[in-house]
Amino acid sequence: MATVVLFLSLSIFLLTGSIAEAWRPWPSTALNTTGISGLSPAELGSSKKFEGSSEFVKLLYHMGPVLTSNVTVHPIWYGQWAPEQKRILRTFLRSISDSSVRGPSVASWWKTVRLYTDQTGSNISANVILGEEKNDRGLSHGTSLTRLSIQSVIKDAITASTKPLPINTRGGLYLVLTSPEVAVENFCGQVCGFHYFTYPSIVGYTLPYAWVGNSHGRCPEVCAYPFAVPSYIPSAKAEMPPNGDVGVDGMVSVVAHELAEMASNPLVNAWYAGGDPSFPTEIADLCEGIYGTGGGGAYTGQLLVDGQSGAAYNLNGVGGRKFLVQWIWNPYLNYCSGPNALDR
Ligand SMILES: *[C@@H]1O[C@H](CO)[C@@H](O)[C@H](O)[C@H]1NC(C)=O
Numbered sequence: 001m002a003t004v005v006l007f008l009s010l011s012i013f014l015l016t017g018s019i020a021e022a023w024r025p026w027p028s029t030a031l032n033t034t035g036i037s038g039l040s041p042a043e044l045g046s047s048k049k050f051e052g053s054s055e056f057v058k059l060l061y062h063m064g065p066v067l068t069s070n071v072t073v074h075p076i077w078y079g080q081w082a083p084e085q086k087r088i089l090r091t092f093l094r095s096i097s098d099s100s101v102r103g104p105s106v107a108s109w110w111k112t113v114r115l116y117t118d119q120t121g122s123n124i125s126a127n128v129i130l131g132e133e134k135n136d137r138g139l140s141h142g143t144s145l146t147r148l149s150i151q152s153v154i155k156d157a158i159t160a161s162t163k164p165l166p167i168n169t170r171g172g173l174y175l176v177l178t179s180p181e182v183a184v185e186n187f188c189g190q191v192c193g194f195h196y197f198t199y200p201s202i203v204g205y206t207l208p209y210a211w212v213g214n215s216h217g218r219c220p221e222v223c224a225y226p227f228a229v230p231s232y233i234p235s236a237k238a239e240m241p242p243n244g245d246v247g248v249d250g251m252v253s254v255v256a257h258e259l260a261e262m263a264s265n266p267l268v269n270a271w272y273a274g275g276d277p278s279f280p281t282e283i284a285d286l287c288e289g290i291y292g293t294g295g296g297g298a299y300t301g302q303l304l305v306d307g308q309s310g311a312a313y314n315l316n317g318v319g320g321r322k323f324l325v326q327w328i329w330n331p332y333l334n335y336c337s338g339p340n341a342l343d344r
């Protein structure tokens, strides 16, 4: 459901020893080449925490719809956005369906999402299209939003007197993106983004939507990790963001997380784990913080490094852009997977 705070779940794991929600088996051959968190391959290999995760994860299909026809994403830019910041996020969205990009590509990352089907056996769509956009520069609902007032922002966007967003009930997704000056209920404390659907009583329609905030100046060490790291971990070193913008490069993975979950659980009655539909654990929740082979806890897993800038990334996008995007739960492998896995 929500992109919850990485360190929150990590510390719960460390403090209580309860099951972590995100890990994957370690390919024994790859381990030898990497020094991970100071643990030897033997230590990792013998740890049940990093393998056999399927015994804990019961991801179930609850019979609701998934997005099997063209998906159209409608960004709503709430607050102040620089043209380059919009370009980074738009380019990511445009990359999802461009299979001509050299691997590991954003489009190949979406293939894991496509493994999920509805009752009829139809897969999630390969076509994710960047649709009409709306600016809300004047912060129509102020600088402090709640989950419900975000729905009012969407209502304003689809009922605006000039260039309203289309009301797209067939695969339309509404993506409210807030700039750093905007506080959102639970932002930083518990969440970096969430998705849900709008209420007809507020918006007039039931439309899947998500919110993702720019954490720059607020909590990048929480929501733009690993491009910013918490000061209480003195040994941690921040990675360089591939598009030069800590806040926005951090948003890319949260946007990806919410899109994957909206496609597989748009009305929160399709694919999720856990008995409580108020707190579903969805296909991206299971892999939060995992971007490469060996990832789990505070370790991102094996990343690629841009030869010129030294930036960390794991996926190629259109126009030579690079992105760092978390992995997705693979229902066949029963662990998190992505196209930059070393054991493919
Ligand atoms: C790592 O790999 C090398 C060569 O492939 C091998 O000689 C060495 O024993 C391996 N080390 C461990 C710890 O497995």
Ligand SMILES: *[C@@H]1O[C@H](CO)[C@@H](O)[C@H](O)[C@H]1NC(C)=O
Binding pocket: 070, 127, 129
């Ligand atoms: C879906 O998107 C593809 C590619 O953009 C387009 O060719 C096709 O006509 C669309 N289908 C529908 C039903 O809109």
Ligand SMILES: *[C@@H]1O[C@H](CO)[C@@H](O)[C@H](O)[C@H]1NC(C)=O
Binding pocket: 111, 114, 115, 116, 117, 122, 123
């Ligand atoms: C569609 O989903 C099925 C079932 O998960 C899977 O076997 C198949 O590979 C998927 N097809 C595509 C194109 O992803």
